[in-house]
Amino acid sequence: NAGVTQTPKFQVLKTGQSMTLQCAQDMNHNSMYWYRQDPGMGLRLIYYSASEGTTDKGEVPNGYNVSRLNKREFSLRLESAAPSQTSVYFCASSEFKNEQFFGPGTRLTVL
Amino acid sequence: AQSVTQLGSHVSVSEGALVLLRCNYSSSVPPYLFWYVQYPNQGLQLLLKYTSAATLVKGINGFEAEFKKSETSFHLTKPSAHMSDAAEYFCALLRSNDYKLSFGAGTTVTVRA
Numbered sequence: 001n002a003g004v005t006q007t008p009k010f011q012v013l014k015t016g017q018s019m020t021l022q023c024a025q026d027m028n029h030n031s032m033y034w035y036r037q038d039p040g041m042g043l044r045l046i047y048y049s050a051s052e053g054t055t056d057k058g059e060v061p062n063g064y065n066v067s068r069l070n071k072r073e074f075s076l077r078l079e080s081a082a083p084s085q086t087s088v089y090f091c092a093s094s095e096f097k098n099e100q101f102f103g104p105g106t107r108l109t110v111l
Numbered sequence: 112a113q114s115v116t117q118l119g120s121h122v123s124v125s126e127g128a129l130v131l132l133r134c135n136y137s138s139s140v141p142p143y144l145f146w147y148v149q150y151p152n153q154g155l156q157l158l159l160k161y162t163s164a165a166t167l168v169k170g171i172n173g174f175e176a177e178f179k180k181s182e183t184s185f186h187l188t189k190p191s192a193h194m195s196d197a198a199e200y201f202c203a204l205l206r207s208n209d210y211k212l213s214f215g216a217g218t219t220v221t222v223r224a
Contacts, residue, residue, distance in 0.1 A: 033211075040120065040216055042201060042215055043212075043214045044214075045212075048211060058211070090154055097143065097210060099157045100155075100212060101157075102147075102154035102155040102156070103154050104153060104154045105152075105153070
């Protein structure tokens with residue numbers, strides 16, 4: 001039982017490059033989330049998926065897209081990376097009104 | 112708006128001393144509240160949660176938190192700090208309108224030998 005897994009762990013991009021962050025959970029949760037963490041700002045929700053086939057914007061969705069591929073997988077795509085997207089990205093999953101379980105994070109640097 | 116505020120971005124304690132991390136919430140309805148811990152270069156791990164049952168909630172690693180409606184607070188405590196408690200701690204509230212979490216800015220705990 002791996003919980004929530006994320007790939008890659010680290011990534012360096014040049015401005016304008018694209019990439020996809022992958023997330024998978026094995027807890028059969030309906031809801032999945034993507035957050036970014038920046039110093040002094042806590043975690044901010046980028047996108048959210050309440051169930052397979054649905055996605056919704058969070059607080060900071062600009063510059064990102066998501067895909068809920070199936071119940072297990074929820075990917076985050078940066079189409080044209082910018083230095084402001086340098087951050088640590090966390091994926092999480094939960095059942096309705098229960099605690100969220102977090103992955104280990106992806107540390108992204110955009111030069 | 113439903114939110115939480117963590118008081119103090121950094122707390123330094125001596126090994127064996129009391130750890131007290133402060134969190135105040137804003138909510139017009141009974142909230143669901145959580146404390147998470149983040150060790151260096153890791154994801155967030157749930158310490159404990161309040162879901163309107165007992166007001167004193169016990170969590171993992173000797174931590175506990177008390178829900179005080181009159182003070183709109185949910186402070187986290189541990190009687191005796193250990194070196195392994197050095198981490199960042201986040202308070203979070205589950206919003207009743209959309210069931211998403213609002214996080215505080217975090218408190219970094221340093222433990223002195």
